[in-house]
Amino acid sequence: MNKKNTKYIVIILFLISTFLVSGPSLISNGKSNEEEKKENNKVKIAIVIDDFGNGGEGTEEMLNLDIPITAAVMPFAPYSEEESKKAIEKGKEVIIHMPMEPEHGKPHWLGKKPIISSLSNEEVEERVREAVGEISGAKGMNNHMGSKITKDERILREVFKVLKEKNMFFLDSKTTGKSKASELCREMSIPYYERDVFLDHVHSQENVEKELENAYKIAKEKGYAIVIGHVGAQGGKITVNGIRNKMGKFQKQGVEFVFLSQIK
Numbered sequence: 298m299n300k301k302n303t304k305y306i307v308i309i310l311f312l313i314s315t316f317l318v319s320g321p322s323l324i325s326n327g328k329s330n331e332e333e334k335k336e337n338n339k340v341k342i343a344i345v346i347d348d349f350g351n352g353g354e355g356t357e358e359m360l361n362l363d364i365p366i367t368a369a370v371m372p373f374a375p376y377s378e379e380e381s382k383k384a385i386e387k388g389k390e391v392i393i394h395m396p397m398e399p400e401h402g403k404p405h406w407l408g409k410k411p412i413i414s415s416l417s418n419e420e421v422e423e424r425v426r427e428a429v430g431e432i433s434g435a436k437g438m439n440n441h442m443g444s445k446i447t448k449d450e451r452i453l454r455e456v457f458k459v460l461k462e463k464n465m466f467f468l469d470s471k472t473t474g475k476s477k478a479s480e481l482c483r484e485m486s487i488p489y490y491e492r493d494v495f496l497d498h499v500h501s502q503e504n505v506e507k508e509l510e511n512a513y514k515i516a517k518e519k520g521y522a523i524v525i526g527h528v529g530a531q532g533g534k535i536t537v538n539g540i541r542n543k544m545g546k547f548q549k550q551g552v553e554f555v556f557l558s559q560i561k
């Protein structure tokens with residue numbers, strides 16, 4: 298073998314060994330196709346579950362789900378304290394599900410001590426403070442019903458004054474398109490979130506799963522989605538089962554389930 302040939306062989310061997318060592322990682326960054334796909338599709342979904350505090354259908358099952366859930370607990374209900382404590386013990390996030398007067402609806406849907414438009418400023422403040430005292434460990438608040446109250450600037454200011462003092466956020470359940478919550482939160486520098494999707498407005502597991510797919514589409518567009526479901530008559534087991542059926546598949550697709558406070 299002459300000198301020239303030896304030189305070529307050495308160069309070729311060098312190129313082959315370089316490719317073997319770093320080639321695969323140059324091509325795929327050391328990650329499998331599946332991992333890469335997951336990374337590219339990474340989105341966040343926060344699942345908020347309303348109407349805890351009433352011993353409603355699906356309460357236990359919902360708290361036992363193996364993903365982050367934000368439990369919205371109604372104050373002044375039979376099991377408010379018990380269920381908020383249990384949710385925290387199970388590693389879930391808790392917020393206050395404050396009953397607020399709707400435009401239409403029956404008074405008994407609101408339970409005890411709701412925020413209604415006939416209250417004075419002092420009475421609103423007192424009820425909110427009492428609710429905060431009862432649901433200890435709550436990170437924020439959302440509205441139970443409230444299509445009338447979330448349009449009422451006077452009342453919202455009183456509610457938000459307490460949230461601001463306690464460093465709590467507000468999630469607008471968006472029961473009306475005319476809510477003033479977003480502009481007031483901006484003005485008062487209160488962290489603000491709003492619902493993207495209701496899971497169980499139609500009472501079937503099939504619909505819950507359809508709405509979750511809808512949330513996934515929204516999350517792929519803006520990076521995250523906030524969904525609201527229910528324990529009790531409005532949701533309960535169909536909601537738990539719908540979530541359970543979809544959560545594994547979603548995680549494989551790159552969905553990260555997070556608490557509401559971690560969404561953005």
Ligand SMILES: [Zn+2]
Binds near residue numbers: 347394440441
């Ligand atoms: Zn509710």
